[in-house]
C-alpha cells in the first residue's frame with residue numbers, strides 16, 4: 001500500500017519536473033537533447049545522495065525469470081539506449097529485472113549532427129524520433145568502466161550491446177570485451193548484437209548479411225558460453241526475421257530481441273525540417289506495440305529459443321500480452337524516459353496476477 005502510494009507520488013513529481021525541463025530547455029530552439037543532458041546531470045546528482053533511496057523498491061520474488069544462467073529479478077528489462085551509470089542505477093533501484101548498456105562500437109564516434117532527438121506524437125501516442133547515429137566512446141574506454149560495482153552489486157543481468165560496420169568490427173569489439181569480462185567475477189553478463197541500424201550513416205546492417213551473422217555467432221560461441229541476444233529491427237520483413245531465426249536455431253544459448261526503433265521520416269511525423277538534422281530516424285514508443293506483438297507471435301509459434309519483446313511497451317496490459325504470446329522478457333526504452341516509476345507499479349501488478 002505504502003509502496004503503491006510512494007510510486008504514484010514520485011511518478012507525478014517526476015513527470016511534472018520532466019515536462020517543465022522540456023518546456024524550458026527543449027522548446028526554443030526545439031532540441032530534446034538539451035533537456036536530456038540537463039535531466040541526466042540532475043539525476044546524477046540525485047543518485048549521489050541518500051535521496052536515491054526514495055527510488056528503492058523491492059522486487060516481488062514470484063516474478064523472477066530464469067534464462068540460461070541468467071536470473072532476471074523481473075521480466076522488465078531496460079533496452080539498450082543509455083550508458084550513463086546514474087540512469088542504469090536508478091532503474092535498478094526502481095526494480096528493473098536487468099539492464100542493457102547502449103550499443104558500443106569499435107571506435108569513438110560523436111554520432112550525427114543535432115538536433116537529432118525530438119518528441120513526436122503519431123496518432124496522438126507518445127513517441128521519440130532519434131537519429132543519434134550511435135554515438136559511442138568506443139570499446140577501449142567502455143571496458144575501463146565495465147566492472148562498475150554499483151551496478152554489479154544488484155546481482156542482476158547486465159547486457160552488453162555490440163554494433164559495427166562489418167562482421168570484423170563486431171568480432172573485434174566482442175573479443176576486447178570478452179577478455180575483460182573473463183577477468184571479472186560476475187556471471188550475469190550477456191551479449192546483445194544490435195544487427196539493425198535505422199540511423200547509421202550508410203544504413204548497412206548485419207541483418208543484410210546473414211552469412212556473416214552466422215559466421216560471427218559461430219565464432220563467438222567457440223569463445224564464450226555467455227548468452228547472446230540478437231536484436232532485430234521492426235523494419236525487417238517477416239521472411240527476413242524467419243531467416244534470422246533459422247540461423248539462431250542452430251546456435252546454443254541465444255535469444256532473439258524483437259525489436260528496435262522503426263525508421264520514419266521526420267516530415268511524416270510532422271516535424272519541421274529545421275528541427276531534425278536528418279531526413280529521418282528511428283521512431284520508438286507506443287505506436288510500435290502492435291508490430292512487436294505480431295513479431296512475438298510469429299516467432300514463438302515456430303522456435304524454441306527465448307524471446308525478448310521490445311518496442312512500444314507502455315502499460316501492464318502490453319506486458320501481459322507479449323508474455324502471454326510467448327515472450328520471456330520485455331525490453332523498454334521510451335517508457336523509462338517518460339515515466340520510469342511505472343517499473344515498480346508493473347512489478348507489483350504482475351506479482352499479484354501471479355497469485
Ligand SMILES: Cc1cc2nc3c(=O)[nH]c(=O)nc-3n(C[C@H](O)[C@H](O)[C@H](O)COP(=O)(O)O)c2cc1C
Nearest residue numbers: 079080081103194260261284285311312332333334
Ligand atoms: C534515444 C534512443 C537511443 C537508442 N539507442 C539504441 C542503441 O544504442 N542500441 C540499440 O540496440 N537500440 C537503441 N535504441 C532503441 C531502443 O533500445 C528500443 O529498441 C526502441 O526504442 C524501442 O523500444 P521503446 O518503444 O520501448 O522505446 C534507442 C532508442 C532511443 C529512444
